[in-house]
Amino acid sequence: MTSFPKPERPQPLLRPAFPVFRDIPTRWMDVDIYGHVNNVQYLSFFDTAVNGWYVEQGLLDPRSSPTVFLVVETGCHYFSELIFPETIRAGIRIERIGSSSVVYQIGLFQDGKEKPAAQGRFVHVHVGRETRRPIPIPAEMRDKLNLLIMG
Secondary structure, eight states, X not given: OOOOOOOOOOOOOOGGGOSEEEEEEOOGGGBOTTSSBOHHHHHHHHHHHHHHHHHHTTSOOXXXXXXXXXXXXXEEEEOSOOOSSOEEEEEEEEEEEOSSEEEEEEEEEOTTOSSOSEEXXXXXXXXXXXXXXXXXXXXXXXXXXXXXXOO
C-alpha cells in the first residue's frame, strides 16, 4: 500500500487580510439533514462573492460581456459550521494575477468573528464568451483587480 504525505492544513486568514467583503445570506435550501450549511454551498458562496464584485466594478455583465471568467480550480478548508439563518461576510483577496488568470482567496465569516468558518481558493481564467479560449486580462481590468492584492 502506498503511503501519501498528509497535506498541511492552512491557517485561516483573519478579517484584516481581506480588502473587500460582500454579504451573502444563507437560505433554507442551503442546509442539509445535519442542520448546517452543506459543504457544496460554500463553493457557490465563493462564486457569488467574486462574480458579484465583478458586476459591481463594471468588469462583467453576465448577459452581454464579450469576455467572461471561468472557474478552472476551486477548493475549501472548513473550520466551523455555517447555519441558516445568518448573513455570511465573504472576504475577497487576490493571491496572484497571471496573464489571463486570477487566483482568489475567499474567507467566509460569521458576524463578529475574526476567523473564517471556511476559507477557499478559487482560480478564474479570462476567456472569450464565444471561443472559451484564454484572453489576456486588459490593463483597465487589471487595475481594478490589483485593488484586491494583499501582501
